[in-house]
Amino acid sequence: MKTSNLTHYIYGIADNALILGQRLGELCGHGPNLETDIALTNMALDLLGQTRSYYQYIAKLSTDNLTEDDVAFLRKENEYRNVLLVEQPNTDFAYVITRQYFFDVFHFLLLEQLQKSTDVNLMAIAKKSIKEVGYHKRFSGDWLIRLGDGTEVSHQKAQQAIDDLWMYTNELFDLSTQDKTVIDAGYGANSKDLKEKYYAELTQTLTKATLQIPENKYFQDGGKNGVHTEHMGYILADMQYMQRTYPNMKW
Amino acid sequence: MEHQVDIHPKLYPILKAIPDPEIPVLSIIDLGVVRGAKLDGKHAFIEITPTYSGCPAMDMIGDEIKTALTKHNYIPDVDLILYPAWTTDWMTDEGKTALRKYGIAPPTDAITDKKALLGEERVIECPHCGSTNTKLVSQFASTACKAMFKCDDCLETFDYFKCLI
Numbered sequence: 325m326k327t328s329n330l331t332h333y334i335y336g337i338a339d340n341a342l343i344l345g346q347r348l349g350e351l352c353g354h355g356p357n358l359e360t361d362i363a364l365t366n367m368a369l370d371l372l373g374q375t376r377s378y379y380q381y382i383a384k385l386s387t388d389n390l391t392e393d394d395v396a397f398l399r400k401e402n403e404y405r406n407v408l409l410v411e412q413p414n415t416d417f418a419y420v421i422t423r424q425y426f427f428d429v430f431h432f433l434l435l436e437q438l439q440k441s442t443d444v445n446l447m448a449i450a451k452k453s454i455k456e457v458g459y460h461k462r463f464s465g466d467w468l469i470r471l472g473d474g475t476e477v478s479h480q481k482a483q484q485a486i487d488d489l490w491m492y493t494n495e496l497f498d499l500s501t502q503d504k505t506v507i508d509a510g511y512g513a514n515s516k517d518l519k520e521k522y523y524a525e526l527t528q529t530l531t532k533a534t535l536q537i538p539e540n541k542y543f544q545d546g547g548k549n550g551v552h553t554e555h556m557g558y559i560l561a562d563m564q565y566m567q568r569t570y571p572n573m574k575w
Numbered sequence: 576m577e578h579q580v581d582i583h584p585k586l587y588p589i590l591k592a593i594p595d596p597e598i599p600v601l602s603i604i605d606l607g608v609v610r611g612a613k614l615d616g617k618h619a620f621i622e623i624t625p626t627y628s629g630c631p632a633m634d635m636i637g638d639e640i641k642t643a644l645t646k647h648n649y650i651p652d653v654d655l656i657l658y659p660a661w662t663t664d665w666m667t668d669e670g671k672t673a674l675r676k677y678g679i680a681p682p683t684d685a686i687t688d689k690k691a692l693l694g695e696e697r698v699i700e701c702p703h704c705g706s707t708n709t710k711l712v713s714q715f716a717s718t719a720c721k722a723m724f725k726c727d728d729c730l731e732t733f734d735y736f737k738c739l740i
């Protein structure tokens with residue numbers, strides 16, 4: 325296995341956790357109530373913890389003495405491989421929950437497969453993370469049902485979020501040529517029926533929540549190839565400011 | 576069994592005396608995060624594993640282990656391992672009792688929580704009054720490893736240490 329392929333593949337997983345973790349972290353002190361605030365930031369912490377495990381592994385694989393901080397803070401926008409879904413803003417609580425649920429369902433299915441990776445490091449991270457992601461999915465799924473099957477306003481807001489974010493779901497399943505090499509070698513998550521399972525689970529939950537599956541068949545992608553939406557630059561500016569202003573600073 | 580942890584008898588009391596930074600009544604041994612402690616002359620090799628990936632206490636636990644071992648004239652080497660992943664099954668009975676006394680409901684058996692994850696109700700005993708007339712307030716409480724419950728008898732809220740299996 326070429327290290328560059330493996331690293332590329334790991335970024336495709338880890339960057340999702342980093343950027344979504346950063347998004348959730350923005351909500352610290354701004355949650356709609358104390359319990360939700362704490363839950364969202366706990367999830368942010370889980371995701372950042374998972375990110376660290378992946379980045380530490382990438383640093384270990386690197387031949388030019390990269391550290392996990394270099395990897396997190398010193399890459400350029402087009403070097404991040406996160407999907408567009410996770411960089412979408414915290415427009416309102418319905419968006420936060422919908423974005424989270426759309427990601428959690430995928431994340432759980434992916435980790436289920438990654439647990440079988442022949443790479444011991446990825447296997448270990450997946451086995452650790454999936455326990456946490458099970459809770460995330462339960463939290464976001466419960467809330468989505470509550471919003472959809474709640475008041476007229478909560479229903480309408482949840483439907484709006486679903487309609488707007490739906491077009492970012494298909495990208496979760498995009499694989500680059502390098503990704504495929506890693507998966508074919510048994511290092512990655514082998515996920516032939518992942519997409520089918522994913523949409524089946526979403527359909528089940530949305531039905532329970534009395535929400536409509538959008539009819540829109542247009543899907544937007546690009547994040548995995550480093551082509552991001554206009555929101556990404558702001559996230560990175562916020563996140564990378566300290567490390568770029570005070571190079572090599574440590575906490 | 577993955578439960579079996581090899582801890583050198585000379586290192587055991589030192590490690591046992593180190594409290595978890597967030598739940599000080601719980602020793603890191605009773606929490607189950609120490610996964611190995613070997614001794615080679617004066618070199619002590621300790622393996623610890625996080626409860627949750629982002630657990631902010633891990634760096635501190637690592638530092639405290641180093642400090643304690645150095646004080647006892649050992650040369651410490653602390654390694655963070657991820658596999659096998661920590662489970663609440665590794666928490667000792669002594670640890671669970673300490674938690675309850677502290678006002679945190681200890682993790683129940685794994686099957687109860689697995690069911691809860693699939694949407695079924697779980698029965699958690701109130702650590703204040705012992706009532707089982709309790710309900711879940713939030714899946715996440717003061718830390719990622721705890722959920723918040725409310726007791727309908729004594730009306731107090733309490734943390735429940737979630738099962739991870």
Ligand SMILES: [Zn+2]
Pocket residue numbers: 701702703704705706726727728729730731
């Ligand atoms: Zn009570």
